[in-house]
Amino acid sequence: MHLSNVPDENDTGLETHQYGVYNVYLEKSTEGFLGSFKELNKWRESLSAVSRLITEVYELAPALFIIYCIARVSKEVESVVLLHYETRILRIIETGLSQGTVDPGALFGAILARLVCVLFTSALWYSTKNVQSKFRARTMHYFDDCLLAARLSSDLTTDADNLSDEHLSAQAAWSAVVDFIDVFSRVFALMGQFGYVVHIGSSSNYGSLFVLFCLAGPFLRATHQPMLWIKPRVVEATNTHFLRMKALRTLSEKRFRSDVISANITQFVIKQFRTARIALGDTDISGPEVVAGRIGTPWINEMLYDALGDLPIVFSALLALLRPKTTSLSTIASLHESSNLLRQTFWDLFYTADEFLRRIGNVQQFYEFVDREPKVKDGEMIYPLPSDSGKSCTMPEGMAIELRNVSFSYPGDKDADTKALDDVSFSISPGQLVVIVGANGSGKSSIIKLITRLYDVATGSILIDGEDIQNFQLQSLRQAMATLTQDHHLYPLSLAENIGLGYVEAMNDTDLIHEAAQKGCATDIIEKLSEKMETVLDPQGIQYSARVDHDGKNKLYAKLKSLSKSKDVSGGERQRLVAARTFMRFNSGKIKLVAVDEPSSALDAKAELTLFDNLRSAREGKSMIFVTHRFGHLTKHADKILCMSKGRVVESGTHAELMQLKGEYFKLYNIQAEAFQPEEK
Numbered sequence: 047m048h049l050s051n052v053p054d055e056n057d058t059g060l061e062t063h064q065y066g067v068y069n070v071y072l073e074k075s076t077e078g079f080l081g082s083f084k085e086l087n088k089w090r091e092s093l094s095a096v097s098r099l100i101t102e103v104y105e106l107a108p109a110l111f112i113i114y115c116i117a118r119v120s121k122e123v124e125s126v127v128l129l130h131y132e133t134r135i136l137r138i139i140e141t142g143l144s145q146g147t148v149d150p151g152a153l154f155g156a157i158l159a160r161l162v163c164v165l166f167t168s169a170l171w172y173s174t175k176n177v178q179s180k181f182r183a184r185t186m187h188y189f190d191d192c193l194l195a196a197r198l199s200s201d202l203t204t205d206a207d208n209l210s211d212e213h214l215s216a217q218a219a220w221s222a223v224v225d226f227i228d229v230f231s232r233v234f235a236l237m238g239q240f241g242y243v244v245h246i247g248s249s250s251n252y253g254s255l256f257v258l259f260c261l262a263g264p265f266l267r268a269t270h271q272p273m274l275w276i277k278p279r280v281v282e283a284t285n286t287h288f289l290r291m292k293a294l295r296t297l298s299e300k301r302f303r304s305d306v307i308s309a310n311i312t313q314f315v316i317k318q319f320r321t322a323r324i325a326l327g328d329t330d331i332s333g334p335e336v337v338a339g340r341i342g343t344p345w346i347n348e349m350l351y352d353a354l355g356d357l358p359i360v361f362s363a364l365l366a367l368l369r370p371k372t373t374s375l376s377t378i379a380s381l382h383e384s385s386n387l388l389r390q391t392f393w394d395l396f397y398t399a400d401e402f403l404r405r406i407g408n409v410q411q412f413y414e415f416v417d418r419e420p421k422v423k424d425g426e427m428i429y430p431l432p433s434d435s436g437k438s439c440t441m442p443e444g445m446a447i448e449l450r451n452v453s454f455s456y457p458g459d460k461d462a463d464t465k466a467l468d469d470v471s472f473s474i475s476p477g478q479l480v481v482i483v484g485a486n487g488s489g490k491s492s493i494i495k496l497i498t499r500l501y502d503v504a505t506g507s508i509l510i511d512g513e514d515i516q517n518f519q520l521q522s523l524r525q526a527m528a529t530l531t532q533d534h535h536l537y538p539l540s541l542a543e544n545i546g547l548g549y550v551e552a553m554n555d556t557d558l559i560h561e562a563a564q565k566g567c568a569t570d571i572i573e574k575l576s577e578k579m580e581t582v583l584d585p586q587g588i589q590y591s592a593r594v595d596h597d598g599k600n601k602l603y604a605k606l607k608s609l610s611k612s613k614d615v616s617g618g619e620r621q622r623l624v625a626a627r628t629f630m631r632f633n634s635g636k637i638k639l640v641a642v643d644e645p646s647s648a649l650d651a652k653a654e655l656t657l658f659d660n661l662r663s664a665r666e667g668k669s670m671i672f673v674t675h676r677f678g679h680l681t682k683h684a685d686k687i688l689c690m691s692k693g694r695v696v697e698s699g700t701h702a703e704l705m706q707l708k709g710e711y712f713k714l715y716n717i718q719a720e721a722f723q724p725e726e727k
């Protein structure tokens with residue numbers, strides 16, 4: 047189904063088209079001079095991406111680039127040379143047949159020349175296969191590198207404000223390079239074939255007219271197809287049945303396997319999927335660009351284009367009729383051969399150019415992504431400030447933190463009125479141990495995220511050692527902080543690296559790593575694993591089988607099983623390993639703030655107590671902030687407790703002070719304490 051030009055309700059200057067299961071939003075087409083100017087501008091924009099892409103690839107490997115281009119162009123241009131020798135062979139045969147004897151020298155000479163040409167291009171193409179493979183690898187690795195650096199340098203605010211970057215890949219950039227070179231070589235080939243046809247028809251002066259006859263049909267068809275690729279567009283899948291099928295298909299992924307089995311919902315999922323499938327019917331689910339190409343042309347036009355395809359044969363018939371004396375059978379045969387070749391090359395060029403335009407769109411997005419400026423801006427001051435800076439902090443005791451009227455909403459949060467933090471003010475003196483408590487969603491973690499500058503405040507300010515946090519160099523500030531939260535994961539690297547990366551400069555120091563593992567209560571787990579510190583828990587290996595019988599006796603199956611033996615540990619054990627990384631970080635000697643956000647949800651009571659004790663015993667010279675739901679272990683040691691509710695700090699003081707207030711903290715504390723009281727009869 048295609049609904050064309052549905053006006054936008056709010057008249058945003060957009061029009062909506064429906065292709066299959068997708069809605070496509072396009073800018074309203076501007077007619078006349080302004081419209082053409084806009085189109086021209088879009089082409090100019092994509093040209094700058096093309097020129098940057100080709101320049102980068104050339105500079106990366108000039109020799110490989112040139113050899114690849116030569117091999118590709120020669121393969122395309124070969125067709126003209128072959129056509130030339132074919133025409134020559136036909137003419138020799140025709141002349142020979144009319145005279146009763148064929149000149150064997152001329153005939154074999156032409157055949158040999160044709161064969162040499164075939165062998166030469168084939169040898170060139172295959173001898174450069176190695177070069178092609180190297181060129182591809184080097185280009186892919188380069189763009190992989192750019193993408194990795196761009197992704198890693200991004201921050202959470204920038205990520206939230208931009209669309210997903212999952213579709214960007216080095217492969218897309220490489221494909222655009224290949225398509226560009228293909229377009230380039232096919233233009234060469236087309237020009238060569240064009241020239242050659244004009245040359246064959248030169249005796250009748252109708253060569254150019256013949257080319258026109260050959261290309262009229264393909265040209266009209268190509269220019270009248272709706273070319274969605276080249277239009278700026280926003281695409282959204284809106285078909286509810288299609289989306290339902292997609293959601294249900296997700297449930298078949300491995301990560302949901304245990305949920306689906308234990309909830310016993312297999313039949314439900316299959317049934318729902320079938321219902322959605324039947325409701326979707328035969329609606330085309332291909333991308334809108336493809337659907338537009340398939341359904342966009344009216345059938346009457348299609349018939350006209352097919353009929354125009356017969357023009358070359360009409361031309362030959364007319365030539366024979368009007369100029370019987372100057373037209374030979376070999377000329378007509380060559381014209382036919384070249385007409386087929388011309389049309390084939392034209393279509394190849396058209397489709398490659400179409401594909402190239404699509405890919406260059408991806409490359410443009412790629413460059414926009416790697417060039418984007420991070421939203422969390424870097425400051426200039428190096429942390430910690432020198433002691434003669436005039437700031438009042440007592441640096442050796444830890445970080446001084448002050449929040450002044452801080453409000454904050456998460457970027458991308460559609461409901462602008464919901465604030466994660468609302469006018470929050472408090473201060474932490476150097477060396478203090480502060481515990482933040484409060485109900486779910488009250489803003490505890492958001493405070494840690496702002497202090498570690500994962501995000502920036504919307505209004506108000508955060509002062510670190512008396513200086514606005516945004517004035518500090520991010521790297522130097524983060525060097526002075528150690529965080530331990532539930533959001534931290536194990537990396538798909540060895541356990542030694544997982545712990546060592548807490549303090550990169552000493553990541554080969556096995557003594558420090560073992561000591562950190564001990565403080566994180568992770569020694570037992572590591573000892574239990576056969577490869578100890580070298581164990582990789584989530585290896586990113588690739589193993590697969592094809593056409594292998596999965597019966598126990600099959601040797602290939604046994605091999606596959608031996609390759610894919612994975613190891614895993616429990617959730618609590620993972621938390622201990624992550625905690626070990628934080629202890630490793632303390633070794634840098636630069637840590638002035640430890641921020642711990644509920645890292646013990648999966649830990650048993652003993653491990654939790656040891657973890658908190660170990661963290662507190664490293665307290666010297668550090669301020670500490672703990673976010674917790676569990677009272678007791680920490681609150682009794684706290685210099686200050688901040689009790690939060692709905693994004694605000696509602697109470698602040700020591701345990702004794704807050705208990706006396708009999709407010710929010712008192713309520714939360716008693717809910718937990720009651721669980722341990724004997725039930726009243």
Ligand SMILES: Nc1ncnc2c1ncn2[C@@H]1O[C@H](COP(=O)(O)OP(=O)(O)OP(=O)(O)O)[C@@H](O)[C@H]1O
Binds near residue numbers: 456459465491492
């Ligand atoms: N990444 C996010 N994007 C949008 N909103 C978020 C995001 N993270 C948290 N929020 C919202 O911000 C508010 C405060 O969340 P925050 O995580 O700070 O609460 P919390 O007190 O730490 O909760 P919990 O005790 O459940 O961990 C909540 O309303 C939450 O829904």
